Amino acid sequence: MPSFNSHLCVSAVGSAVLVAYGEAAYGLGHTTSALAFIAGVAGGALPDLDSDVSTPLRFSGLLGGMAAAAAVVGFGSSDAPWFERPWPPVSVALAALAAFLLFNALVVTVIRKSTVHRGLFHSLPVPFLYAGLFAMLVASQGRRTVVAVWVLAAAGVLTHLVMDAAKDLSLKPLKLASSDIGASTRLWMATALVNLFALVRPLLPLG
Numbered sequence: 489m490p491s492f493n494s495h496l497c498v499s500a501v502g503s504a505v506l507v508a509y510g511e512a513a514y515g516l517g518h519t520t521s522a523l524a525f526i527a528g529v530a531g532g533a534l535p536d537l538d539s540d541v542s543t544p545l546r547f548s549g550l551l552g553g554m555a556a557a558a559a560v561v562g563f564g565s566s567d568a569p570w571f572e573r574p575w576p577p578v579s580v581a582l583a584a585l586a587a588f589l590l591f592n593a594l595v596v597t598v599i600r601k602s603t604v605h606r607g608l609f610h611s612l613p614v615p616f617l618y619a620g621l622f623a624m625l626v627a628s629q630g631r632r633t634v635v636a637v638w639v640l641a642a643a644g645v646l647t648h649l650v651m652d653a654a655k656d657l658s659l660k661p662l663k664l665a666s667s668d669i670g671a672s673t674r675l676w677m678a679t680a681l682v683n684l685f686a687l688v689r690p691l692l693p694l695g
């Protein structure tokens with residue numbers, strides 16, 4: 489498979505071109521351009537979450553561990569009657585370290601167990617599921633941002649799938665479903681629902 493860096497390079501260049509076009513043609517503005525660019529670049533790395541040794545997988549583990557440690561620090565150092573807080577700094581540090589190690593391992597294990605490399609994470613609903621989820625996250629930023637982020641997010645993941653397909657001279661990464669028909673159906677249903685929420689509501693002038 490193409491390396492993590494080549495996926496990131498291609499999705500970064502592609503996203504920069506699309507954002508520049510969006511800025512020139514529609515005047516996207518700084519916030520929208522930045523959000524759309526991030527959605528595109530991250531999308532280029534996303535499908536390899538299913539690889540047992542991938543950088544995105546390790547990164548997700550680190551992020552999970554850091555979030556847990558931050559939550560423990562916030563909990564332990566706040567002044568509250570129960571659990572005898574605030575805790576002494578050494579206890580806070582030890583508890584944060586334990587939370588980091590535990591959640592880092594937990595996130596990596598759960599993702600590893602629930603994915604097969606080049607399985608459903610490398611299939612055609614994924615760009616649209618990811619685009620819909622990212623569009624939902626930025627719904628408060630208005631219609632223009634929702635559309636720009638959706639387009640860049642989907643394009644970012646598509647560059648990944650197309651690169652994998654081109655490298656292997658195989659259409660397998662661009663498949664519609666895997667042999668697990670149940671999981672494939674659920675994935676398409678989730679994709680449809682997420683996009684219904686993400687797009688139809690903000691884009692239809694209902695309110």
Ligand SMILES: [Zn+2]
Nearest residue numbers: 489535536652
């Ligand atoms: Zn891949």
